Amino acid sequence: MEKIILLIPGIPIVIAFLLIFVKKKEFIPKISLILSSMIALLGLYGAYYVISNDTQITGFGGLLIYNQLSAVLVPYVAILGLVIRKYATKYMWDEAGYKRFFILLNFIFASIYLLVMSNNLIVLALAWQLMSIGLYLLVSFNVGSKTAVKNARWTMYIHKGADLVFLLAVILTYKTFQSLDLATLSEKWLLMSKTSVDEPIIFVIGLLFLIAAMMKSAIVPFHIWLPYTSEAPTPVSGLMHAGVVNVGGILLNKLAYLLMLTPGVLNIAFGIGLFTAIFASALMLVVSDIKRSLGYSTVGQMGYMIMEIGLGAFSLAVYHLIVHGIFKATLFLESGALIKYARHDPNIPERLSYKVFWEDKTGNRSNRLFYLIALFTILPVLAFIGVKMVLSEEFFEFNAAIVILAFAWLTGTQLFLSFFKVSKSDSIQVILALVSTFVLILFTYEFIGLTLEHFLYGEDALLFYKAATLNVTMASSMVMLAVIMTIGWLFMYKQHFVEISHADIKPSKMKWLFYKLLAKEGFYFEIFKRSKKGRL
Known part of the structure; x- marks a missing residue:
């Protein structure tokens, strides 16, 4: 019975596959939320099983494991996934590629579950x-x-x-x-x-x-x-x-x-x-x-x-x-x-x-x-x-x-x-x-x-x-x-580093250079961007 918990990484893939055939837009988030709730429930059941029995669940030839680390992280990721999917239901409604977004979302959650449960x-x-x-x-x-x-x-x-x-x-x-x-x-x-x-x-x-x-x-x-x-x-x-x-x-x-x-x-x-x-x-x-x-x-x-x-x-x-x-x-x-x-x-x-x-x-x-x-x-x-x-x-x-x-x-x-x-x-x-x-x-x-x-x-x-x-x-x-x-x-x-530009008093050169260095994020992004110029 407990082996069913090891199917968690595959459930988001199943959800993504089902969404391909959904034609009504309003059904896309509902299917994703309902089936994702199963992952949360399985994750919580797995955590209960591991804690109460002080054991681990292994399967698929030892490739996957639901151990103490999985018992902590899988429910967390599952509940986080429900919140993000619920938020995206309305937030992404007017965006082009609404279905594609939910498919990709389930795809990346599948990879996270696979990483957490891999043995x-x-x-x-x-x-x-x-x-x-x-x-x-x-x-x-x-x-x-x-x-x-x-x-x-x-x-x-x-x-x-x-x-x-x-x-x-x-x-x-x-x-x-x-x-x-x-x-x-x-x-x-x-x-x-x-x-x-x-x-x-x-x-x-x-x-x-x-x-x-x-x-x-x-x-x-x-x-x-x-x-x-x-x-x-x-x-x-x-x-x-x-x-x-x-x-x-x-x-x-x-x-x-x-x-x-x-x-x-x-x-x-x-x-x-x-x-x-x-x-x-x-x-x-x-x-x-x-x-x-x-x-x-x-x-x-x-x-x-x-x-x-x-x-x-x-x-x-x-x-x-x-x-x-x-x-x-x-x-x-x-x-x-x-x-x-x-x-x-x-x-x-x-x-x-x-x-x-x-x-x-x-x-x-x-x-x-x-x-x-x-x-x-x-x-x-x-x-x-x-x-x-x-x-x-x-x-x-x-x-x-x-x-x-x-x-x-x-x-x-x-x-x-x-x-x-x-x-x-x-x-x-x-x-x-x-x-x-x-x-x-x-x-x-x-x-x-x-x-x-x-x-x-x-x-x-x-x-x-x-x-x-x-x-x-x-x-x-x-x-x-x-x-x-x-x-x-x-x-x-000490916000006068910013506000002082509106005053007559000029800051010391050292203070100004230090603030500019931080404001420009250490110029790291500029260097990185130039190193990639022509290849993007």
Whole structure:
């Protein structure tokens, strides 16, 4: 009975095939939504089965597997797919190629499910390739726009490069370990980790897989494809930023036991992730285009995710990509309404979320109630975390991961302050809201993140932290966090770099050049565009 769960990757293909024969336009989204709901239900049933029986479901000759990682990711992808399909039902109604859009959407979801549930490197490589093709077709959906087609080609160049690097890594893996089965390979890698293994070929394999993941997840210097796909339909943007861009983290989790043999690769991942997080978060604050700003926010979040993997916090990366995916999909699906209202109102628009959580309709009583809620949220949770720090040694084993999570919260605060009206009169309210958010994230991680750690990897989770030889202490992490937060706040409140162009006072040359460097996105896109000139 449980074997039916392994049919999940094929269901979107069946949906796409059925849509070919549908003639009435209104039936296209209904069929897609109804049958996609089956995937969500099967995914949830599979998660229940794996959790309750503490076992895995394998089939098709061991090519597919529904394990702990699948039990977490498949329901997430399925529910995300339902939301995107529902949103696209009306959003894409007047677009040419309505049926083609839903067919392509199901095609790319099939490749994502296949990638998550693959237990064989050849199947994984196939899903890796199909996702690139599906993404190209969706990004270039607006064939009437030359810019959209060019951006789709740039996306394809980077993704096909990732495919090539991935295939090379697969070939070397088979040549070195004589197996393509991921479960078998993981057992071999776990055994090898208990002995002293220092073979250069293993480092090369791990590095190649890391590069492939970086290219798919838009890590600097391969990030340029993500912010410049804003001409794609909004549902596609939501899918890219909440689903497709996460495949790098998914891949590295599937290969976690291999990376345990390559601490040097983990150190490289941490360094590159740190640079990506700082660089992309700074660019996000100066880019004027809302979708491109969200794109750089995603690049920064992917940098945080790679940093977490570099510290051995593989399960935290999974937790991060799910939370960030939900958050970013919401922002993208709301961006259209934000732009629409902004055209009629020179101020930042008051959306539904603003009215529900922020607008004061009853005077001081509402403010007092907000302060009480915020304080009663903050104090108990801080007390809980304080007790954990004193009484639990386990807390300190994950301190670096918690600090990295604080980095991710910083981007959330930046976006929060970008989308909501903030004035001097409600500054205390803003501070309490942001601190409450931070504390709730820590609280959630303590209850969910550590539980997820044990669910995915059990006792092996500590081996990943030991393999990550980079020593990131609590003190150094907090100093790093303070520096990044200071830079962030300076960019948010020292807006005279922009406003000073309207005044008689000229800024210093250094300040102006620094701001121009950020405003031009490091000139990276200009260099990339010129390198491809004549071939697009």
